[in-house]
Structure formats: structure tokens, C-alpha cells
Amino acid sequence: MTPLLVLVGPTASGKSALAIDVARALRDRGRPAEIVNADSMLVYRGMDIGTAKPTPAERAETPHHVVDVLDIAETATVADFQRLARAAIADCRARDVVPILVGGSALYLRAILDDFSFPGTDAQIRARWEGELERLGSAELHRILAERDPSSAAAILPGNGRRIVRALEVIELTGSFRATLPTWTYLLPDVHQFGIDISREALDRRIAERVDLMWEAGLVDEVRRLEAAGLRTGLTASRALGYRQVLSYLADEMTQSEARAATIVGTRRFARKQLSWLRRDPRIVWLEAGAPANLRRILAVTED
Structure with a gap:
């Protein structure tokens, strides 16, 4: 059986770059490898700078799956991700290509890897509750959920309208x-x-540097173009870190400096949450960020 490599870690920890290094090293050994995305925002076409999407050159060198598969107005569900990623992994294995799954969300990763099933859905019921969310707000809808199922409400934050x-x-x-x-x-x-193990101080520094680079690369112009193409109508895409803050700036709800600072703060908070959830998985082998031996340790599991 062709092994499935999984590289996880918080945003800006370096997992995507490591995945490309692993694919390159495997290719040098005569074993083709391809990357399967498990990041919920890389699926959106046009959202390139703010998601730190792999460059065209990187994607030409190493094929990436489950990237640029949705328009910004579409909603990516965990069930969709499970289906697309598992199909990509199966396709790689059928061609004797080593799949490298890369992501930071424990929910998406576990949905892909584990015995994880989803209840059905009903478009009319969903639309009705989405209308209630827009009319009442997430806090009031959370109160309704608490009346119907207190244990579920206790596990969901009042601000998480989608959930x-x-x-x-x-x-x-x-x-x-x-x-x-x-x-x-x-x-x-x-x-x-x-998993990529990185100190909080180093991660905070990387996040600030990444956000600065995104701004210099033209994130505001990217969001402005996407706004004209309907970004605000996308329930998922419009809430992505960086994009949400720039949309607020474009709506004159904050200054550009405030949007930039809010993106850094929000990303740091998100990264801590990612790491907290990933730490709960006892099956992850943790590697020190940037350690020279990391590549060798990962490649060892692919040896016959």
C-alpha cells in the first residue's frame, strides 16, 4: 500500500513548504508525490494572496489537489472536503503516487482520515434557518438551539452562526x-x-511577517477585485481571515492600519486554536519547526 503522509500544524508554521520539500525529495528518489489540500480557503479561485496559496511555479512542479475548485460565492462544507480529498488520495494511490495531505484544521483532517460520517442535509430546512440567522443574529439563534438541545449549544460558540x-x-x-x-x-x-511544533513567540513573529507580506503583495487590491465579483455574498469566503478585515476597511468600518492589525490578531488567535485541537490527537508525531532531521524522519516511513 502506498503510504499517506499527513503534515499538520497551525497557519504560518511552514507545513506547506515542508510538503513541497518532501514531494521534491521523494521525486528525487524515484517516487512521485502529489499534495492534497485540507485548507478550507485554498479551494476558492481568486483568493491567492490572503490564503498564501502555493504559487503557479510550485503547483507546476508538484501537482496540488482540492485547490481552486470553487467560486467565491459557493460554500465549502466539511462533507464536500471529505469527498474531494478522499477521491484525490485514492487517485494518487491508484497511480502509485505518494499523497501528502496538508492542513491545519483538526475537523477537516479528521473528516478525511477517520471513520467520520455526516448526517444528511435538506436545502429547504437549511435555507430557512439561514434566513433566521440573518433576521435574528447568531446569539438569538444560539438561544433557540439551547432550548432544543442544551448539550449541542454548550459545545458551539454563540458567534458561530454557520455551525x-x-x-x-x-x-x-x-x-x-x-x-x-x-x-x-x-x-x-x-x-x-x-505535526510542526513551533514556539508561540516564533509563530507570532511569522504570522506578523506573513500579513505584512500579504499587504505588500496587494491583498487590498485582491479583495477589491473579489468584492466586485461577489465576495460579500459568499458565506464562507467573505469570512476568511484577512478578507473579512479588508472588506471592513473597504466599507469604511475601520482604517487600513486597523484592518492589518486585526488580521494579525485574528490569525494569531486562530493559530492557537488550531494547535490546541491538533495537540489532542495522540497519533501525530511532532517535529521541531525547521529541524534538519525532519525531512529524513518523514521520508523514512516511505521506505520499503
Whole structure:
């Protein structure tokens, strides 16, 4: 069985660059490798600078799957990600290509790797609750969820409108909503997970540097173009870090300096949350960020 390599870590930890290094090293050894994306924002066409999307040159050198597959007005669900990523992994293995799954969200990663099923959906019920979210706001909708299923409400933040809507939809369809993740059980065979271990100080510095580079590369102009193409109508894309803050700046709700600072703060908070969730997975082998031995340790599991 062709092994599945999984590289995880918080945003700006260096996992994408390491994945490309691993693919290059495998190719030098005569083993083709391709990268499978598990980042929820890399799926959107046109969202390049603010997502630190792999460059055209990097993607020409190493094929990337589940990238640029949706328009900004479309919504990417975890179930969609599971289907697309698993199909890409199966395709790689069928061609004897080593798949390298890369991402930072524990939910998306576990949905792809583990025995993880989703309740059905109903477009009319979903649309009705989305209308209620727009009319009442997430806090009031959270109160309604608490009345219907207190345990689910306790596990969902009052500001997470999308998840509240999903919980109410599932409760209406099935009578209950499981807000907890399943046990640590791989559904896919021969999985090897590696995590990038990085200090908070180093990660904070990298995030600030990345945001500065995004601004210098033209993030504001990118968001301005996407806004004209309908970014504000995208329930998922419009809330992406950096994009949400720049949209606020373009709407005169904050200055550009405030938007830039808010992006740094929001990204740092998000990275801490990512790392907290990933740390709970006992199957991840943690590697010190930038350690010279990392490449060798990862490649070792691909040896016959």
C-alpha cells in the first residue's frame, strides 16, 4: 500500500513548504508525490494572496489537489472536503503516487482520515434557518438551539452562526446533533501524521511577517477585485481571515492600519486554536519547526 503522509500544524508554521520539500525529495528518489489540500480557503479561485496559496511555479512542479475548485460565492462544507480529498488520495494511490495531505484544521483532517460520517442535509430546512440567522443574529439563534438541545449549544460558540444553523438543521432532520468528534480511528490505511511544533513567540513573529507580506503583495487590491465579483455574498469566503478585515476597511468600518492589525490578531488567535485541537490527537508525531532531521524522519516511513 502506498503510504499517506499527513503534515499538520497551525497557519504560518511552514507545513506547506515542508510538503513541497518532501514531494521534491521523494521525486528525487524515484517516487512521485502529489499534495492534497485540507485548507478550507485554498479551494476558492481568486483568493491567492490572503490564503498564501502555493504559487503557479510550485503547483507546476508538484501537482496540488482540492485547490481552486470553487467560486467565491459557493460554500465549502466539511462533507464536500471529505469527498474531494478522499477521491484525490485514492487517485494518487491508484497511480502509485505518494499523497501528502496538508492542513491545519483538526475537523477537516479528521473528516478525511477517520471513520467520520455526516448526517444528511435538506436545502429547504437549511435555507430557512439561514434566513433566521440573518433576521435574528447568531446569539438569538444560539438561544433557540439551547432550548432544543442544551448539550449541542454548550459545545458551539454563540458567534458561530454557520455551525448553529447546521445543528438546528440536523436536529430537525434526525432529532439530535452530535457536537463531539468521533474516536481516533483511521478509516484510511497506512496513515503517517507529522505535526510542526513551533514556539508561540516564533509563530507570532511569522504570522506578523506573513500579513505584512500579504499587504505588500496587494491583498487590498485582491479583495477589491473579489468584492466586485461577489465576495460579500459568499458565506464562507467573505469570512476568511484577512478578507473579512479588508472588506471592513473597504466599507469604511475601520482604517487600513486597523484592518492589518486585526488580521494579525485574528490569525494569531486562530493559530492557537488550531494547535490546541491538533495537540489532542495522540497519533501525530511532532517535529521541531525547521529541524534538519525532519525531512529524513518523514521520508523514512516511505521506505520499503
